Structures are given as structure tokens and as C-alpha cells.
Amino acid sequence: MDLHWLKPLLGRPAPFTTVYLDxxxxxxxxxxEAADRWRAVRRSLERDGAPAWVLDxxxxxxxxxxxxxAPHGRVIxxxxxxxxxxxxxxxxxxxSHAVFGPAPALLxxxxxxxETVSYLLVEVDRNGADLTWAAGGTVRTEGGPETETVDGGHDDVHKTREGGLDRRSQTRAEDSWGRNAEAVAAVLDKRVAERRPDLVVITGDGRATKLVCEALGQQARELVVEVQGGSRGEGVNQGAFAARVTExxxxFRTRRRQAVLDRFREAQGRxxxxxxALGDVIEVLRRGQVAELVLQVxxxxxxxAERTLWVGPEPLQLATTxxxxxxxxxxGEAREMDANVALVRAALAQDAGVTFAEDGAVDLVDGIGAVLRWSDDSTPSEAVPTQSADQARLRTVV
Known part of the structure; x- marks a missing residue:
């Protein structure tokens, strides 16, 4: 799971005020009601000593x-x-709640x-498409979701049903469809590269949708999922279509999580x-080896959640004592920090993702594990004892 949006917090000056609102x-x-929720949270922050100008x-x-x-939350x-x-x-x-302290409450x-999927909804017809960014999980937008209209510019899109001399009209229509689809695909490729959504949901006219998908570059094509029932025009059963999008x-969330857990199990097996185990995860975090941090829910x-770690001024400087x-x-500059904050901070600093596993989904000691980018002879191993390893996690070596 990509957490690039949290990286601006690294290296920022304390104290931090973290607000979670309904x-x-x-x-x-x-x-x-929204104002009342904020006022209640503000009163708690004032009692904790948060500066008035920050709260304003x-x-x-x-x-x-x-x-x-729809129901949603907001983190500030x-x-x-x-x-x-x-x-x-x-x-x-x-x-709704908030925390004022020396580090942001990241977990x-x-x-x-x-639990969030950032996605782009693409509603296609033979003239072009409407591109709408889902608000949930993306940087907040004022005034509603962002929508961009792409018109292909080729408006000869209607075939005739007759033969003979009208064959030329049919060919022109098909050519217009293709050119309009290419225009949509070009914009879509650019937006995907710029904003990196998790998923591209495409819907609308069947032929136009197929043409757009065929014209996409590899990066966007790998993200596309077609969902039936949507349209660029009127007459859509919005409730039914929204339910299909939710499914x-x-x-996608299930596949994303399962892919990480499968990688973890396979690596454990070999x-x-x-x-x-906490000690081994700290060691690989310090070395910048982590691709994905795996945390038990x-x-x-x-x-x-009840432990602290010792950290230095740099995110990868962390230890149990x-x-x-x-x-x-x-x-110098050593201080104690909540373990969850210190671990996520170190993961962010090396562009690692974080995946949550339901209890029992994978074999985790101390409720934590990591999938590695690379390893060498000095990397803690699941097959042999290491200095920091807990005996409970050792496996039989055949």
C-alpha cells in the first residue's frame, strides 16, 4: 500500500496535532453536526496544550x-x-478524536x-469521456469530485443501416470512434502517470470502451477494470452501478492485501x-531492506500499541533500548516514541508500504513482520537463530 501522502511529515518540526474527524x-x-464534532475535538486539544493559532x-x-x-472521515x-x-x-x-504530542499519530x-482505494472513474461514449477522481482516499477537493471532460473532436460517429454508397459513411464513423478513443486514451495515460491511482474503473458504450482500452499504454492498461452499467449519458441506475463499483x-482491496501476505508466506517458507519478531524487523528497517511492513490488526x-522504542533524529535510527x-x-537527541509511530516512520522513510493482516492470517511474532527488498548473509533469517530472534519463531530446518 502506497503511503507517499504521509511522507511530507518526515523531518517536520514538533509538536504535532493529529485530528481524526467524522x-x-x-x-x-x-x-x-460537523461543526459540533470539531468543537468537541478542539476542546480536548486545548486541554492538552495545542497552540490556539494551530487550532484556528x-x-x-x-x-x-x-x-x-457518503459517510467518510478526514485526517488533518x-x-x-x-x-x-x-x-x-x-x-x-x-x-472523532485528536492527539497533540511530539510525533504525529500515524497508525x-x-x-x-x-481500506481505501484511490481510483479514476472513466465514463466513455463514442465522442469522448468524462474522467472523475474518487474523493475517498485522495487529497481533498473543494466543491466536490474533480471531473475532466475529454472530447475526441471527431463528431462523425453515427453509422447508417443502409448499404451501397453509405459504406463510406460507415467507414468514416468507425474511423471517428477510433480517433476519439485514442484522444481519451492519451489523456488517461497522462493522468495515470501524474497521479498514480490504484485503479481505473471504466464504463459506458461497449465498443468505445474496448477501443479506449486497446489504445492505452501499459501503465494505465494494467490498472483498468471494466464495470458494466455506467454511462456518460442519462438513464443510469445509479444505485446499481454504485453497488458494482463498491464490489x-x-x-481490489482483498487482492492487494492477499498479494502481500502471499509474498510473506512464500518468503517465510523458504x-x-x-x-x-520485533527485534528482527527493527534490524531490517534500520538497513533500509523493507518493501512492506506487515502488522497484525x-x-x-x-x-x-503499548510499547515504546528509542529513536534518533533520523527515521531509520531506532532500537528497543x-x-x-x-x-x-x-x-545525542535520543528519545522514546510509541512503537507504532516509530515503525511506520521508519517504513515511510524507505518508501515501504504497510499491510494489515487479520489475526491468524499469517504467522507473526509480536504482531509484526516484513517483506524484504533484498537480503544478504547478515540479514535475520527465519530458518536459523539470530541475535534478536525469539525462540518462538524458529522453524524446523530440513
Whole structure:
């Protein structure tokens, strides 16, 4: 799971104010209810000592609606200089809350991102397409979802049913379809490269949809999923189409998570390419070896959630004790940090993803594991004892 949107928080000056809000607004009282939720959170932050000017800036951000109609959440993070992150979450938190402290409270945002799919909806006909960015999971947009219209410019798109001299009209129509599809594909390729959605959902006229897909470059083509029932015009059963899109997104989330867990299991099985247990994961994080951090869902509330680690000024400087941190050369600016924050911070610093596993889905010691980018002879192994390994995770070596 890509967490590039959290990277602007690395290296920012403390303290941090992290706000998780239910941003849902329904009916005539929606704005008032949203304002009440923010006021309750603000009072708690004031008691914790958050600066008034930071809270005023967050209040200005919160006052602007997200444009999302369905239930959703919002995470806002400010540092000592102001708001750094403002992002829509596909699901609202169970309860709006906030944290003021020396580090941003990242894990709830990461968990919400794991449940989110950033996608581009492409509604196609023979003249062009409408491209709509889903608000959930993307950077907030004011005034509603972003929609871009692409007109191919070739308007001779109607075939005749008669033969003879009208064969030429039919050929011109087919040529127009193809050229319009190429125009749509060119824009779509560019937008995918620029904004890197997780998925491209395409719907509409069957022939036009096929032509657009055939004209796409490889990067966009690999992201495309066709969903029946949508249209660029009127007469769409919006409820039925929205349900199909929801099913498509859920299937994608499942595949994304399962692909990581399968890689973890396979690497565990061969004793190379994955580690588990907190000590071993810390070691590979320090070395920049992690491609994907794997966390058990229960660590949100127990286990790692109750532990702290020692960290230095750089994200990859982390250890279980101050002594261990000193042993890797960090002698100044050492401080304790919640384990979950320190681990996610280190993962972000090496462009690693984070995947959550339901309890029992994979064999994790301490509720944590990692899929590696590379390994060498000094990498902790699942097949032989290592200095930091817990005996509980050792496997039989044949």
C-alpha cells in the first residue's frame, strides 16, 4: 500500500496535532453536526496544550466541506508551522478524536489508507469521456469530485443501416470512434502517470470502451477494470452501478492485501526474504531492506500499541533500548516514541508500504513482520537463530 501522502511529515518540526474527524454531512443539519464534532475535538486539544493559532488554522480547513456525500472521515496533521496533511478517508472514525504530542499519530491514518482505494472513474461514449477522481482516499477537493471532460473532436460517429454508397459513411464513423478513443486514451495515460491511482474503473458504450482500452499504454492498461452499467449519458441506475463499483473496490482491496501476505508466506517458507519478531524487523528497517511492513490488526489496540522504542533524529535510527540505540552510533537527541509511530516512520522513510493482516492470517511474532527488498548473509533469517530472534519463531530446518 502506497503511503507517499504521509511522507511530507518526515523531518517536520514538533509538536504535532493529529485530528481524526467524522466528516460526514447529511441533510440540513449536516454542517452544524460537523461543526459540533470539531468543537468537541478542539476542546480536548486545548486541554492538552495545542497552540490556539494551530487550532484556528485547522478550524479554517475543517470549515470547507470535502464534497463527499457518503459517510467518510478526514485526517488533518499540523506541525509546529501549520497544517501539513489534509486527507479524506473512505470510512469515518468510530469517534472523532485528536492527539497533540511530539510525533504525529500515524497508525489510524495508515489503517484507514489500507481500506481505501484511490481510483479514476472513466465514463466513455463514442465522442469522448468524462474522467472523475474518487474523493475517498485522495487529497481533498473543494466543491466536490474533480471531473475532466475529454472530447475526441471527431463528431462523425453515427453509422447508417443502409448499404451501397453509405459504406463510406460507415467507414468514416468507425474511423471517428477510433480517433476519439485514442484522444481519451492519451489523456488517461497522462493522468495515470501524474497521479498514480490504484485503479481505473471504466464504463459506458461497449465498443468505445474496448477501443479506449486497446489504445492505452501499459501503465494505465494494467490498472483498468471494466464495470458494466455506467454511462456518460442519462438513464443510469445509479444505485446499481454504485453497488458494482463498491464490489470492484472491495475485490481490489482483498487482492492487494492477499498479494502481500502471499509474498510473506512464500518468503517465510523458504527462510529468505521475510522476517518476523520485533527485534528482527527493527534490524531490517534500520538497513533500509523493507518493501512492506506487515502488522497484525490487533496491534492497533494491544501489543505494540503499548510499547515504546528509542529513536534518533533520523527515521531509520531506532532500537528497543537507549543502549541499543547508542550501539549503532546515536548518542545525542535520543528519545522514546510509541512503537507504532516509530515503525511506520521508519517504513515511510524507505518508501515501504504497510499491510494489515487479520489475526491468524499469517504467522507473526509480536504482531509484526516484513517483506524484504533484498537480503544478504547478515540479514535475520527465519530458518536459523539470530541475535534478536525469539525462540518462538524458529522453524524446523530440513
Amino acid at each position: 466528516a460526514t454531512r447529511h441533510g440540513a443539519t449536516g454542517d452544524a 488554522q485547522i478550524a479554517d480547513v475543517v470549515s470547507v466541506p470535502t464534497g463527499v456525500r 496533521v499540523a506541525d509546529a508551522q501549520g497544517v501539513v496533511v489534509d486527507r479524506v478517508l473512505s470510512e469515518p472514525p468510530a469517534q 489510524p491514518a495508515v489503517r484507514a489508507a489500507d 470492484t473496490l472491495e475485490a 527462510g529468505d526474504g521475510a522476517v518476523t 490487533s496491534v492497533l489496540t494491544t501489543g505494540l 537507549a543502549g541499543d540505540l547508542a550501539s549503532i552510533g546515536v548518542t
